[in-house]
Amino acid sequence: MKDKVIYYFTSTGNSLSVAESISNKINANIIRICETTDVDCNSDMIGFVFPLYFWGLPNLVSKFISNLNIKSDKPYIFAVVTCGGMIGGSALHDVDALLKEKGHGLNLGSRIQMVSNYICEFKIKDDKKIDNLLRKAEIKVNEVSEDIVNKKSNKIGKTNFIYKKFYKKYISSCANQDSHFSVEDTCIECGICSKVCPVNNIDVEKGRPKFLHNCEHCLACVHWCPKQAIQWKDVTKNKKRYHNPNIKLEDMISEKSKDI
Ligand SMILES: Cc1cc2nc3c(=O)[nH]c(=O)nc-3n(C[C@H](O)[C@H](O)[C@H](O)COP(=O)(O)O)c2cc1C
Ligand code: SF4
Ligand code: SF4
Structure with a gap:
């Protein structure tokens, strides 16, 4: 088992492609989040990569982080959230809060705009726009990977009640x-x-x-x-x-x- 791990959740591959890129830079195991049963984690570098859902965390991701048994004393922990157009939200703050309940916290959090797959509401962009967005995203992923290699930290920031209200309404259904x-x-x-x-x-x-x-x-x-x-x-x-x-x-x- 490598001492670095990235847990990812994906439906249309944006988050998996980001997890793979970061993993290539830091030489980490990448593991798909499919269940929420207790998982032991002995790694001293831990990453979470997942999509933004209604400005917050997918249900499965919150449950997974809640149930993760982090065994190392002071792991470096990062989270990268991929999203469509609405890049704000409370997801990084929520990951930080879940980790704090376990006596840890998020060292680095990043949001990367990719392509929105939420066709219940929006249309998928045309191929040219997709190309453009993914090229910009790649640059951002390289920057984030560099920050992770150097174990940089950033401020996670606060959430606000509008995000939370919107999130609670939609995620619960x-x-x-x-x-x-x-x-x-x-x-x-x-x-x-x-x-x-x-x-x-x-x-x-x-x-x-x-x-x-x-x-x-x-x-x-x-x-x-x-x-x-x-x-x-x-x-x-x-x-x-x-x-x-x-x-x-x-x-x-x-x-x-x-x-x-
Ligand atoms: C249920 C659902 C809710 C979403 N909510 C948001 C949102 O609030 N803001 C946003 O920018 N994108 C939103 N999206 C788009 C995804 O976050 C975005 O396409 C993401 O990159 C998909 O990652 P994946 O390909 O790894 O699944 C939503 C997608 C789904 C399916
Ligand atoms: S709904 Fe689509 S993916 Fe599912 S079995 Fe039918 S063709 Fe295959
Ligand atoms: S939308 Fe629901 S049924 Fe379809 S793949 Fe996702 S979790 Fe499964």
């Missing part, structure tokens, strides 16, 4: 958002949706997905379905799907990516 999914007849019964789901929320019954109402609302199933057959309410139909160009389906479903 995620588990049942899958009741708004429908599957079109173009489904080819490939089972990919079930394989990319980070929380095993999709059973495949007679080849077709059945949602189990323990959803993270991450939209991995929607974006990775090769036939765009999964729709959320009536708002995702005919909208382009997205995944980070550096990340392939195999990266999402390999055994290695489901280490935890």
